[in-house]
Amino acid sequence: MAEKILMKGNEAIAHAAIRCGCDGYFGYPITPQSEVMETLMEEQPWETTGMVVLQAESETSSINMLYGGASCGKKVMTSSSSPGLSLMCEGLSYLAGAELPCLVVNVVRGGPGLGTIQPGQGDYFQACKGGGHGDYRMIVLAPASAQEMYDFVDLSFELAFKYRNPAMILSDGVIGQMMEKVELRPMKPRWTNEEIIKNMPWATTGKTPDRKQNVITSLALDAAVHERLNHTLIAKYKQMEDEDVRFENVQCEDAEHVIVAYGCMARICESTIEMARKEGIKLGLLRPITLFPFPKKEINRLVPHLKSMMSVELSTGQMLEDVQLAVNGRIPVNFFGRLGGIVPSPEEVLEAFKNSINK
Amino acid sequence: MDVKDIIKPENMVYSKTPVLTSTTMHYCPGCSHGTVHKLIAEVIEEMGIQEKTIGVSPVGCAVFAYNYIDIDWQQAAHGRAPALATATKRLHPEKYVFTYQGDGDLASIGTAEIMHACNRGENIVVIFINNGIYGMTGGQMAPTTLIGMKTATSPYGRDAKLHGMPLKITNLIAQLEGTCYVTRQAVHNAAAARKTKRAIRKAFENSALGKGTSFVEVVSTCNSGWKLSPVAANEWMVENMFPEYPMGDLKDR
Amino acid sequence: MALRGAIVVDTEKCKGCSVCVVNCPTQTIALAREVNSKGYNYAYMASPESCTGCTNCATVCPDTCITVYRIKV
Numbered sequence: 039m040a041e042k043i044l045m046k047g048n049e050a051i052a053h054a055a056i057r058c059g060c061d062g063y064f065g066y067p068i069t070p071q072s073e074v075m076e077t078l079m080e081e082q083p084w085e086t087t088g089m090v091v092l093q094a095e096s097e098t099s100s101i102n103m104l105y106g107g108a109s110c111g112k113k114v115m116t117s118s119s120s121p122g123l124s125l126m127c128e129g130l131s132y133l134a135g136a137e138l139p140c141l142v143v144n145v146v147r148g149g150p151g152l153g154t155i156q157p158g159q160g161d162y163f164q165a166c167k168g169g170g171h172g173d174y175r176m177i178v179l180a181p182a183s184a185q186e187m188y189d190f191v192d193l194s195f196e197l198a199f200k201y202r203n204p205a206m207i208l209s210d211g212v213i214g215q216m217m218e219k220v221e222l223r224p225m226k227p228r229w230t231n232e233e234i235i236k237n238m239p240w241a242t243t244g245k246t247p248d249r250k251q252n253v254i255t256s257l258a259l260d261a262a263v264h265e266r267l268n269h270t271l272i273a274k275y276k277q278m279e280d281e282d283v284r285f286e287n288v289q290c291e292d293a294e295h296v297i298v299a300y301g302c303m304a305r306i307c308e309s310t311i312e313m314a315r316k317e318g319i320k321l322g323l324l325r326p327i328t329l330f331p332f333p334k335k336e337i338n339r340l341v342p343h344l345k346s347m348m349s350v351e352l353s354t355g356q357m358l359e360d361v362q363l364a365v366n367g368r369i370p371v372n373f374f375g376r377l378g379g380i381v382p383s384p385e386e387v388l389e390a391f392k393n394s395i396n397k
Numbered sequence: 398m399d400v401k402d403i404i405k406p407e408n409m410v411y412s413k414t415p416v417l418t419s420t421t422m423h424y425c426p427g428c429s430h431g432t433v434h435k436l437i438a439e440v441i442e443e444m445g446i447q448e449k450t451i452g453v454s455p456v457g458c459a460v461f462a463y464n465y466i467d468i469d470w471q472q473a474a475h476g477r478a479p480a481l482a483t484a485t486k487r488l489h490p491e492k493y494v495f496t497y498q499g500d501g502d503l504a505s506i507g508t509a510e511i512m513h514a515c516n517r518g519e520n521i522v523v524i525f526i527n528n529g530i531y532g533m534t535g536g537q538m539a540p541t542t543l544i545g546m547k548t549a550t551s552p553y554g555r556d557a558k559l560h561g562m563p564l565k566i567t568n569l570i571a572q573l574e575g576t577c578y579v580t581r582q583a584v585h586n587a588a589a590a591r592k593t594k595r596a597i598r599k600a601f602e603n604s605a606l607g608k609g610t611s612f613v614e615v616v617s618t619c620n621s622g623w624k625l626s627p628v629a630a631n632e633w634m635v636e637n638m639f640p641e642y643p644m645g646d647l648k649d650r
Numbered sequence: 651m652a653l654r655g656a657i658v659v660d661t662e663k664c665k666g667c668s669v670c671v672v673n674c675p676t677q678t679i680a681l682a683r684e685v686n687s688k689g690y691n692y693a694y695m696a697s698p699e700s701c702t703g704c705t706n707c708a709t710v711c712p713d714t715c716i717t718v719y720r721i722k723v
Contacts, residue, residue, distance in 0.1 A: 062488055090487045095513035099480040102473065102510070106453070106481030109471040112488045132474045231489075242469035242485070244448045244492060253463045255454075255472035400698045403656040403719045410655075411705040411718035422713055426690070427667030431712030587673055587706035627667040 041222045047187040048214045051117060051143055051207070052077035054191035055089070059226040060141075061112035062090040064103035066122060069155040070211040071145035074117040087228055097122035101129030101142070108138035109254040111234040111241030113195050117143035119211075120161050121152060123169070130204055131170030134271070135256025139198035141191065142176075143207040145214035148352075148379055156379015157211030159301060162356035165208045166330045173268055175275045177205040177282070178329040180300040184218035192223070197282060201274050202240075208329060210352065212302035212381060275331070284327035285336055289315065293322030295395065296340055298361050299350040300326050302381065307350055309384035310391070321391065329357065334364035341368050348372040348394055350387055352379075370394075414442040420464050427627020429617030430459055432584040433526060436594040437495070438466050440601055450493040451485055453478040455502040458532040462497050476507020479514035482521045486604075493601055495522035501531045504540040504566040511570070518575025518609035522600040525567065525612065527642060528619040536622035540564040543641055548622070563641060567614045571647035577609035579648040583616045583639075585631040608650075616642045654723050655703020657695055660715035664692035670707035670716060676700040679707055 045053070051074050055063060065075045075093060083089035090107075094100035100116045107114035118126065123144045133140055144165065148158035163169075165178045177197045179190045187209060194205040235243050245251045258264035286304075289311055290296055299307040304325040314321035324340070326333050337347070346369055349358040355373045362371045372394035376382045382390075413419075416438040424430045441450050447468055454462040456475035463470035473481045478496035486494040503511050503525050514521065530548055531537040537550040541563050545554040555563075571579040578600055582593040593615055600611030616638050620630035657679070664686065670693050671679045680696035693716070695701060703720025 062484060064484060090484075092483070092487065094480070095509055098477070099483075099510055099513065102477035102480035103484035105473065105477070106471060106484035107488050109481065110451075110485055110488050114484065114488075128474055129477070136472075242451050242471055243489075244451065245467065245469045246448050251463070251467055252469045253472065254470070255463070257460060257472055398654060398723065400656045400695070403654055403703075403721050404658060405719065408719040408721050409717065410703055410720045411708040411716070413714045413717070417714055421663050424712065426665035426712075427669050428712055431714070432710060435712075435714045584710065585669075587704075587709040590709045627669055628672050631669065631672075 042219045043222060044217055045184060045220050046073055046215055046217050047181070047184040047209065048073035048145065049077045050184045050188035050220045051191055052081065053222060054188040055115060056081060056083045056087060057223060057225050058192040058195060059087070059113060059228040060089055060115055060195070061228055062107045062114040063116065064092050064094050064100040064107070064114065065116045066094050066097045066100050066118065068119045068122045070147060070214055071117050071119050071143065074143065089228065097125040098129065101126035104140045105129055105133055105136070105138060108133065108140045109242045111238030111243060113229070115141035115143065117145065119145050120147050120149050120158070123161060123164060127164070127170035130176065131172050131174060132256050133204045134174035134176065135172060136254050137202040138204065138254065139195070139202050140204050141194045141198060141207065142204060143209065146208065146210045148377060154379050155211070157302060157352060157381060158377070158379065159210055159303065159352040160356065161208065162329065162351070162353060165206050166332070166360070174271060175330050177201065177203060177278060178208050179205065180208050180327060180329050181213055182301055182304045182325065183213070184216060184220050187213060188220050189223070201278060203274060208301070210301050211379070279331040282328060283331045283333050283335065285333040286325040286327060287336070288323035288325065290322035290324060290340055292320055294320040294345045295347070295391070296322045296324050296344055297348050297350055297391065298324045298326065298357065300329060300357065303350050303352060306382065306384055307387055310387040313384055313388050314391070332360045332364070334360070337361065337364035341365055344369055346370045346372060346395055348374060348391055351375045352377065352381065414439045416442045416447055416467055418465055418467050422465055423461055424458065425621045427618070427620050427630065429528065429584050429615065430526065432590060433524065433593070433615050433617070434462060434465050436584070436590065436597055437524065440594060440598045441466070441468065444598065444601060446493050446601070449491065450495070451489070453481045453485070453494070453496045455496070455498040457499040457502050459497050459499060459526065460533070476502050476505070477510055478502070479507065479510040479519070479521070479523065483514050483517070483519045486519055486521050493522070493604055495524060497524045498526070499532070500527045500529065500539045500541040504564050512573070515570050515610045515612065516573045516575045520604045520607050521610055522604050523610065523612045524597070525614040526617050527614055528617040528622070529638065530619045530622040532619045532622050540566070543637060565642070567612065567647060570612050575609050576612055576648060577650055578603050578611040580612070580646045581614040581616060581642060581644055583634070583644060585618070585634060614642070652723050653702045653720055655701040655718060655720040656698060657701060657707060658717045659693050661686050661692040663713050663715035664690060665713055666690035666692055667712065669710050669712065673706045673710045675704060675706060676702060
């Protein structure tokens with residue numbers, strides 16, 4: 039019988055990190071995700087698995103500690119919230135450019151600027167469209183429960199190492215702070231240095247006489263080399279779209295209208311669907327689990343049978359643009375969003391949906 | 398005696414260390430970077446730690462340090478090298494980890510990273526090249542630029558009212574409890590270069606002993622940025638830089 | 651007993667910076683009138699008989715293009 043423990047989504051991240059063989063966590067306190075590092079410091083995993091946990095002097099520093107750790111082929115992660123992620127964007131661009139795997143958790147709050155410490159989903163563009171400079175993408179996973187907060191840690195590392203690319207868990211203050219029962223998965227041991235040398239031959243593990251030096255860099259001054267690097271990256275992102283799109287489809291098969299929502303808003307919208315169905319409205323829910331790669335093929339598949347779609351977000355409409363791109367003008371794409379940490383009720387979403395199709 | 402009789406393998410007393418690659422350096426003629434690279438490579442060879450050393454290169458002229466010292470390298474974002482080195486050393490405590498940073502990288506944009514890495518006493522080595530100017534971007538004012546010194550962004554000379562005073566960051570570093578060895582050296586002549594090499598060796602040895610951070614400043618020239626010949630730049634450095642940045646150990650424990 | 655030395659300069663790598671010239675205690679080294687393929691007047695032993703093989707030149711050479719030999723006579 040698997041162990042189930044009541045915990046916050048943020049705490050689930052910490053326990054998952056220790057139990058999936060993470061080598062290092064580097065972070066800086068910020069609301070509403072500080073429980074991640076607090077839990078790790080309380081658990082003292084350096085005494086058990088040998089995992090390093092360090093409070094850095096800033097988010098700028100913690101993301102660059104990830105760059106150092108990831109260069110060594112280690113499983114390293116950080117967590118933060120929106121303003122912290124803005125500081126990390128420089129590092130994320132370098133990590134993506136140097137093709138380094140790592141995990142970054144963003145428990146999103148409302149912006150711009152210092153904004154609010156209440157939940158938000160306004161970092162979608164930053165997460166999915168790069169955020170930092172240059173042509174790069176991250177794998178972005180959006181959990182909708184404390185269990186997914188737990189499970190996506192291991193999954194993120196798996197994908198990050200599969201593609202040698204940063205992965206992000208894009209959560210929000212609701213999922214981070216919410217307490218739910220979480221099933222702890224079996225312990226995975228950390229990789230040994232021998233395993234890292236074997237499986238990550240690119241890592242800076244010390245130059246031995248049997249190989250050339252390993253250099254981790256994103257610098258490519260030669261025009262041809264730079265263009266080739268970018269094509270390599272684009273090919274990876276294409277492969278992600280082919281192999282690793284994840285989504286959940288709730289009552290979409292007979293639906294006339296589909297709501298697209300992720301994270302905490304998907305939880306709310308699930309109730310909206312139920313309410314609509316009781317009223318005889320054929321409403322479905324598409325929950326993107328990977329925000330990048332975005333489930334555009336699934337939207338493409340659904341559109342011919344639909345009268346409209348609606349993106350529901352705790353923002354002014356960011357994922358909306360990806361839905362619109364996938365729909366490509368074939369049906370109306372509507373939007374409903376709240377800000378300031380105001381999480382709409384299922385009734386409010388249903389009302390907004392009805393207004394959107396009757397206007 | 399003919400020179401040919403002297404130039405024989407058995408008589409060789411100095412040659413390029415194999416830890417230094419044979420790639421021709423991109424640095425300007427007479428640049429101190431090349432000399433410091435060589436000294437680091439020689440220390441790595443003499444200590445037999447090529448397989449155990451990981452370097453972190455900066456943004457600036459030394460960004461390409463990895464082309465010259467034949468070890469594993471990480472190339473950091475501007476100023477962030479101490480953060481990379483922190484994680485690398487903590488995840489690989491058995492390795493020798495060093496950062497190589499210029500004055501813009503370490504004393505301006507990377508001030509937070511270097512201060513906190515040194516304050517935590519990370520068991521890393523920091524090589525700090527201070528030539529009082531931004532070399533790679535074309536000779537702009539650095540935090541360590543001397544008062545009155547002309548640069549591309551202080552064309553009438555550094556004015557304390559306009560630009561602030563030169564930052565003696567090494568003196569600040571020496572105050573931090575986490576550092577065990579803080580020294581200021583130069584490589585303009587053979588005696589100075591030999592002293593610098595001893596300092597670098599001591600710094601690497603310290604990191605293996607877990608004594609804390611070792612910090613080696615090398616007061617250097619940027620003859621292109623200073624618009625002087627290499628030899629004149631060395632003379633200018635002795636005359637002008639040394640009074641502001643005096644040679645010697647600031648801390649050794 | 652005296653020391654006799656000699657240096658070999660990798661003339662293609664030498665950038666003619668003169669740092670070795672001024673660091674030579676016996677004025678052995680000078681820059682050649684000829685240039686290498688990059689256009690630098692490279693260093694050479696202008697007075698081979700005065701070289702003691704002290705390695706000062708090689709120690710300060712930023713491009714590590716000097717190899718030093720020494721014998722006791």
